Amino acid sequence: MAFKFSDAVSGMKPSEIREMNKIATTPGMISLGGGMPGPESFPKKELTEIMVYVMENYGDMAMQYGNTLGISSAINAISGMLGKTEGFTPDPTQIIVNSGSQQGLYELGTVLANPGDTIITEEPTYVGAISAFSGNRLRMEGVEMDSNGMIVEKLEQTLKKLISEHRAPRFIYTIPTFQNPTGYTMNEERRKHLLEIASGYDIPVVEDNPYGKLRYYGNDVKTMRSMKGGENVIYLGTFSKVMTPGLRLGYTVAPEEVMEKFNLIKQALDLATNSFSQFVAYEYIRRGIIYTQIEENKRIYRKKRDAMVTALRENFEGKGEWSEPEGGMFSWLTLKSGADTRAMKDKAIKNGVAYVSGQAFSTNGSQKSSMRLNFTFGSVDQITEGVRRIGKIVEE
Amino acid sequence: MAFKFSDAVSGMKPSEIREMNKIATTPGMISLGGGMPGPESFPKKELTEIMVYVMENYGDMAMQYGNTLGISSAINAISGMLGKTEGFTPDPTQIIVNSGSQQGLYELGTVLANPGDTIITEEPTYVGAISAFSGNRLRMEGVEMDSNGMIVEKLEQTLKKLISEHRAPRFIYTIPTFQNPTGYTMNEERRKHLLEIASGYDIPVVEDNPYGKLRYYGNDVKTMRSMKGGENVIYLGTFSKVMTPGLRLGYTVAPEEVMEKFNLIKQALDLATNSFSQFVAYEYIRRGIIYTQIEENKRIYRKKRDAMVTALRENFEGKGEWSEPEGGMFSWLTLKSGADTRAMKDKAIKNGVAYVSGQAFSTNGSQKSSMRLNFTFGSVDQITEGVRRIGKIVEE
Numbered sequence: 001m002a003f004k005f006s007d008a009v010s011g012m013k014p015s016e017i018r019e020m021n022k023i024a025t026t027p028g029m030i031s032l033g034g035g036m037p038g039p040e041s042f043p044k045k046e047l048t049e050i051m052v053y054v055m056e057n058y059g060d061m062a063m064q065y066g067n068t069l070g071i072s073s074a075i076n077a078i079s080g081m082l083g084k085t086e087g088f089t090p091d092p093t094q095i096i097v098n099s100g101s102q103q104g105l106y107e108l109g110t111v112l113a114n115p116g117d118t119i120i121t122e123e124p125t126y127v128g129a130i131s132a133f134s135g136n137r138l139r140m141e142g143v144e145m146d147s148n149g150m151i152v153e154k155l156e157q158t159l160k161k162l163i164s165e166h167r168a169p170r171f172i173y174t175i176p177t178f179q180n181p182t183g184y185t186m187n188e189e190r191r192k193h194l195l196e197i198a199s200g201y202d203i204p205v206v207e208d209n210p211y212g213k214l215r216y217y218g219n220d221v222k223t224m225r226s227m228k229g230g231e232n233v234i235y236l237g238t239f240s241k242v243m244t245p246g247l248r249l250g251y252t253v254a255p256e257e258v259m260e261k262f263n264l265i266k267q268a269l270d271l272a273t274n275s276f277s278q279f280v281a282y283e284y285i286r287r288g289i290i291y292t293q294i295e296e297n298k299r300i301y302r303k304k305r306d307a308m309v310t311a312l313r314e315n316f317e318g319k320g321e322w323s324e325p326e327g328g329m330f331s332w333l334t335l336k337s338g339a340d341t342r343a344m345k346d347k348a349i350k351n352g353v354a355y356v357s358g359q360a361f362s363t364n365g366s367q368k369s370s371m372r373l374n375f376t377f378g379s380v381d382q383i384t385e386g387v388r389r390i391g392k393i394v395e396e
Numbered sequence: 397m398a399f400k401f402s403d404a405v406s407g408m409k410p411s412e413i414r415e416m417n418k419i420a421t422t423p424g425m426i427s428l429g430g431g432m433p434g435p436e437s438f439p440k441k442e443l444t445e446i447m448v449y450v451m452e453n454y455g456d457m458a459m460q461y462g463n464t465l466g467i468s469s470a471i472n473a474i475s476g477m478l479g480k481t482e483g484f485t486p487d488p489t490q491i492i493v494n495s496g497s498q499q500g501l502y503e504l505g506t507v508l509a510n511p512g513d514t515i516i517t518e519e520p521t522y523v524g525a526i527s528a529f530s531g532n533r534l535r536m537e538g539v540e541m542d543s544n545g546m547i548v549e550k551l552e553q554t555l556k557k558l559i560s561e562h563r564a565p566r567f568i569y570t571i572p573t574f575q576n577p578t579g580y581t582m583n584e585e586r587r588k589h590l591l592e593i594a595s596g597y598d599i600p601v602v603e604d605n606p607y608g609k610l611r612y613y614g615n616d617v618k619t620m621r622s623m624k625g626g627e628n629v630i631y632l633g634t635f636s637k638v639m640t641p642g643l644r645l646g647y648t649v650a651p652e653e654v655m656e657k658f659n660l661i662k663q664a665l666d667l668a669t670n671s672f673s674q675f676v677a678y679e680y681i682r683r684g685i686i687y688t689q690i691e692e693n694k695r696i697y698r699k700k701r702d703a704m705v706t707a708l709r710e711n712f713e714g715k716g717e718w719s720e721p722e723g724g725m726f727s728w729l730t731l732k733s734g735a736d737t738r739a740m741k742d743k744a745i746k747n748g749v750a751y752v753s754g755q756a757f758s759t760n761g762s763q764k765s766s767m768r769l770n771f772t773f774g775s776v777d778q779i780t781e782g783v784r785r786i787g788k789i790v791e792e
Contacts, residue, residue: 003508003600003651003653003654004508004566005507005508005657006506006507006508006509006510006513034461036460036461037460039456039459039460042455042456042459042460044451044455044456044459047451047459048447048448048451048452048455051444051447051448051451052444052447052448055440055443055444055447056444059438059440059444060435060438060440061642062642063435063438063440063443063640063641063642063643064432064433064435064438064640064641064642065430065432065636065641065642066642098666099495099644099666099670100666100667102664102665102666102667103665103666106664106665106666110402110531111401111402112399112400112401112402113402114402115511128663128664128667131660131663131664132664132665134664135506135660135661135664135665170400204399240461244459244460245459245460245461245671246457246458246459246460246461246462246670246671246672247459247670247671247672248495248666248667248668248669248670248671255399257399258399261401264527264531265531267524267527268498268502268524268527268528268530268531269498269499269502269528269531269665270494270495270496270498270499270502270644270666271496271498271524272644273644274495274642274643274644274670274673275641275642275643275644276642276643276673277670277672
């Protein structure tokens, strides 16, 4: 049997993944590569109590197939939570609960665009978004960023260029707060400007906000969805960073006309999201544990972020430029030497440290001298030592 | 904002789904429509114990992102279970754990075919498969069935026709045992013949086996994957019918070269399946509960199947033809009058009973006089009364 495959799939090769998994479990190895929360941020005791309660009180529903868009009680709880933490309270009919917000990205690429269509992202952008949109056979046009996020003037140039090439983008995808991979946050002025431009060109905006609640310094910047003119923004959120990723729960907020399409594709993808996880999240919000856990996670991660920033200052002064994010999970390091971080990777692993090279986040093959460094998974000591090891390799 | 949508999505309309959900919760309504297990088949006590154990013993892993293809312990357990119940023991490298076997179908449509390609299914076939393959923009060519499953002679005719039209199918999708919607089981001779034909034309076979373990009468027929010449069959299984659907767990067994592609699309779709659900399934198998629960479910469902068959005999003698399946979840009723079951639906609902009309399962708009009747969800009394109500409507 000779299997013939489609041209749909791209992303990290299984061999690369196997290698990454192997690396992650090698004794002494420090991984700054993944995008995982620290296990100490999982409220296991509270979750266990909730799980038993859910089985005793909603067992038949929690073990059964749920509605395609989600379990009503979970949807209502998410709506209320967004009102408290993000400044907007969507109608429950505007919410779909997904198997992680990764699924939300894939759904978007399926319902808002046809294969071959173009969309706009930041450059660099989240590797999982590249994977989802590539899976949908979309073309990505990245807009340059600076430490204040997507450079909105360049967005307008890109739009004009694409329209002149008869490939008007189907949507604009942005991670405005503590962006993955850069850690940059778009300021309020740019958010306003972006909404105005998108409205002028009648192009939907997708705001992906997995990290927004994890702010360690500075003042909140409003979510675009909560801003004037942001009512039609499609908003993606997740429980992975404020509860646990293992329960695979994310959600998308969108106008009802979009929701109808999500409903159809969700049936095709996996019928419905895990009912049990949804009941757990419902109780997690209802009991208010999510709000205390967000504060706890901020306390945990602030220290780790400080360790990362201190280590970068100590090891890369004059040799690199790096982001010092006010929140989120990642710092972005660019080497002044212009060295190829992908080529350096094997050496790094031999020296007991792993990172993700910048190119993985690029829509156009650039970002070769950059790398993404995670500061939520490892301990403070591991982060300090990991960055030191990378510094040593770069010096050689 | 005027959203522009892709042409990817089809399936049940949200309004139809909302209506179905409403119907399901209307007091006095008997739903023979869905494909849900009976809640009395959920081993809630054992599952609660397992959940607490998982949190105490594997909590950090169960709450974290897992490997793309699945948690090793779950994969190994699935392999061992298949050896015990299905007659083949795949290498763990040949298994991916999915968010339900629906996701396995979607993945197949993405990696084995490009948009516009043709695949072969049974006619009628599972509505979720139609939804998944439509989502992938595939064309479905259905092969007629009789009570012994897909008519394999017609399969060969269809293959020849498609090849002459320069649209050789990318794979053959079959639910050989207690098929959804018909309840028919393909006999061993036809399975052999199907494998020979597929091998001769070098076309992959996909064997979907969600119901195989639920046999109430007669002798097991070998899974195609376990037969000589079936080594390359892509096999889909699920925990939805032998544990619970709410935990969303299915799996696909395929040669490693296919697995590499699944790995890529799975990253795009939702990164990885729920880690917690996988650990629960691992313990569920390890403790042997799955095997006792299968026997328990057979005991529960055999009675319901008998009630369905008895009611059909009592109410449709001379008025219809129906399947009397030896297992699974569904009977298939075809009205001799040729009446359109979709047109009858409103009347049925007014009379307190719901079913799914045959057309929903058709690849070509036929099956208009048929309906699918589920016998696992309702009680024996509800099944008896539900079929009686349908009989009354048909008479009028």
